[in-house]
Amino acid sequence: MDGARFESLHVGLIGEVETALRALTPPADARPARLHAAIRHSLEAGGKRLRPVIALAAARAFDPAGDARAAAVALECIHTYSLIHDDLPCMDDADLRRGRPSCHKAFDEATALLAGDALIPFAFELLARGYGDRPALLRDLTLELAVTAGPSLLVGGQTEDMGGLAAGADPDRLEFILRGKTAAMLSASFAMGALVGGAASAEVEAFRRAGRSAGIAFQLVDDLLDLTSDSVQMGKPVGADAQNNKLTYAGLFGVPAAQARVAALTTEASALLQGTRGDTAFLVELVGRMAARRN
Numbered sequence: 001m002d003g004a005r006f007e008s009l010h011v012g013l014i015g016e017v018e019t020a021l022r023a024l025t026p027p028a029d030a031r032p033a034r035l036h037a038a039i040r041h042s043l044e045a046g047g048k049r050l051r052p053v054i055a056l057a058a059a060r061a062f063d064p065a066g067d068a069r070a071a072a073v074a075l076e077c078i079h080t081y082s083l084i085h086d087d088l089p090c091m092d093d094a095d096l097r098r099g100r101p102s103c104h105k106a107f108d109e110a111t112a113l114l115a116g117d118a119l120i121p122f123a124f125e126l127l128a129r130g131y132g133d134r135p136a137l138l139r140d141l142t143l144e145l146a147v148t149a150g151p152s153l154l155v156g157g158q159t160e161d162m163g164g165l166a167a168g169a170d171p172d173r174l175e176f177i178l179r180g181k182t183a184a185m186l187s188a189s190f191a192m193g194a195l196v197g198g199a200a201s202a203e204v205e206a207f208r209r210a211g212r213s214a215g216i217a218f219q220l221v222d223d224l225l226d227l228t229s230d231s232v233q234m235g236k237p238v239g240a241d242a243q244n245n246k247l248t249y250a251g252l253f254g255v256p257a258a259q260a261r262v263a264a265l266t267t268e269a270s271a272l273l274q275g276t277r278g279d280t281a282f283l284v285e286l287v288g289r290m291a292a293r294r295n
Helices: 003-024 033-043 050-062 069-086 109-131 135-149 154-162 171-196 201-228 249-253 255-274 281-292
Strands: none
Touching: 003 050, 003 069, 003 281, 033 069, 033 109, 050 069, 050 171, 050 201, 050 281, 069 109, 069 135, 069 154, 069 171, 109 135, 135 154, 135 171, 154 171, 171 201, 171 249, 201 249, 201 255, 201 281, 249 255, 255 281
């Protein structure tokens, strides 16, 4: 896809996400105001909006009129809750997120914990309100997001990650962390968008697998940037992996091996997307840019 065309589509999708976030989530002054202010502090911190953008684009790959806004915002709610909780002192103890103070720094630990808690059920409320008139779709979306956010993927991956290198430099454990911590949410973004767009089951699975490959590549790039970038570029602390004795692919196998795997996973994701009947030019370009990013 031509660069200018990609940029135009990308900016437009991010704008749609921001509008949907404002429209579908409670305002900062809703009661209790401190809780909602904390939620909005984290939801409105910006970032790449990668997951909701993918959901919108994946739906439109199969149906140009496919409305994945509720699914996109639900994904961003789950992602944001996970960041709020990850930053807490009992987890990664990070003071900075997306270039601004972490939720517990801007408010307090209890409020941050509750803000994250509130975003979890709210994500499923969004799905119920957005797709309640299509029971089969609602069932599939709910199952996809629930499994993704649960103990076998997102929370499970975070749990294994907490042990760091002290729990052992086991490649199988590392793979479990990679699939759960980052890849699962990106995989769900591709799959949920495809579901909204009316993709066939085999195409949804291809999108799910593409998202998993792209998501693992994304985490490997993140780990590499933690070694080479700075906090201004990244919008969060860097060097934390080494400081916290984290198990990472680059740490276990070396930087060249990590770079080679990023390339292989990106090729795999692109091939899976292109093997469907969907209009995947934007998504293929996005996957390539995810792998080449510098922040």
